[in-house]
Amino acid sequence: MDKNLFVALAMIGGTIGPAFAIGMLAGKAMDAIGRNPEAASKIQTAMILAIAFAEAIAIYALVVALIIKFV
Amino acid sequence: MATFAPPTLGSETIFHIGSFQIRNTLITSWIVIAFIALGAYLYYRKSKKLVPAGWQNFVEMLVEGILNFFETITGDRDLAKKFMPICGTIFLYIFISNLFGLFPGFGTIGIYEMHNGHEILVPFLRSVNADVNMTAGIALISVVMTQVYGLTTLKLGYLKKFFVNPFKDPVGTFVGILELVSEFAKIVSFTFRLFGNIFAGEVLLAVIAFLVPFIAPLPFYGLEMFVAFVQALVFSLLTLVFFTMATVSHEDHEAHHEGREGSGHTSSRNVPVGQQINQIS
Incomplete structure (x- = not known):
């Protein structure tokens, strides 16, 4: 089978989880900002950090995909 | 219709000095460094006024803004000042070099060369961070300096985070191993x-510019x-x-062990971040 198919499958499998995680994180952060707008800057900082950790999982999938594609 | 050629994964060699390869990302990084150094020199050369104006005003606003922002993370002005030279430099360098990569001509102006039988475009300039070697270099600086700061502030107590006596605290030993692995995962x-x-941004822009050459790439920029x-x-x-986490002593982490052992290194890192946030508020 074509190599590109496996690359696409790796990205599909690896990005669904982080997508939900980032959506949930951002949604909860919006909730928190709505409840306490003064704390917006602190919440944003924490949110960006947490999103970076969730995103790291998607990046592992990207690494695997790149390895399949080019190695 | 012209064929679509996505940007290559690795950077390309432009010329050699001896056996040392000068790559297109290296040239761009020199340009970025020269740009930042020029800005710093323009600030340094003029005598400082008590009421700043123009360039002096901008630089002072930038540095103070970054310092104030760092203070909200570390919760301590002195700590923020201590970490400012490295973290602030990383921020400015990555931000400016990323913006440089969006200039027209980056990745498009070059010469055609033969590689493994096909002809590919070798651009003279390429976005600095679209090269694994550069990002790996900054990542190594960041992780190594974390250990250095940990060892200099906590002395050997820093190593307690990684090496725990298995007879006293078997769970702690396992967590220590995870911490050690997570340093490399970082x-x-x-x-x-x-x-x-x-x-991915470079590839996205290339694809959009190939599909719809006019107007459509603007929002993507x-x-x-x-x-x-x-x-x-x-x-x-x-x-x-x-x-900041490396300079906080191990005893403060103790309370969070229960939540950590569960699943892999990401959760083990998330807990101290939450703790970090608690510290801020």
Whole structure:
């Protein structure tokens, strides 16, 4: 089978989880900002950090995909 | 219709000095360094006024803004000042080099060369962070400096985080091993987070420009400028948080062990971040 198919499958499998995680994180952060707008800057900082950790999982999938594609 | 050629994964060699390869990303990074150095020199050369104006005003606003922002993360002005030279430099360098990569001519002006039988375009300039070597270099600086700060502030007590006596605390031993692995995972995630985002941005812009050459790429340039800022922010912020975590003694972490052992290194890192946030408020 074509190599590109496996690359696409790796990205599909690896990005669904982080997508939900980032959506949930951002949604909860919006909730928190709505409840306490003064704390917006602190919440944003924490949110960006947490999103970076969730995103790291998607990046592992990207690494695997790149390895399949080019190695 | 012309064939579509996506940007290559690795950077290309432009010329050699001896056996040392001068790559297109290296040339761009020199340009960025020269740009930043010029800005710093323009600030340094003029005599400082008590009421700043023009360039002096901008630089002071920038430095003070970054310092105040770092203070909200570390919760301590002195600590923020201590980490400012590294984290602030990482932020400015990554942000400016990401923006440089969006200039017209980057990745498009070059010469055609034969590689493994096909002809490919070798651009003279290429976005600095679209090269794994550069991002890996910054990631190594960040992770190594974390250990250095940890060892210099906590002395040998820093190593207690990684090596726990298995007879006293078997769970702690396992957590220590996870912590040790996560130090290496940090390098990988730092490297590929920045590289992945910037390289994916290059590919995205190339694809959009190929499909619809006019107007359509504009919003994507806006998106890339946003990504450039967010990635620079994330890199420097994570570095700062890891520095701060490394300089906090192990006893403060003790209470969080229960939540940590569950699943892999990401959750083990998330807990101290939450703790970090508690510390701020």
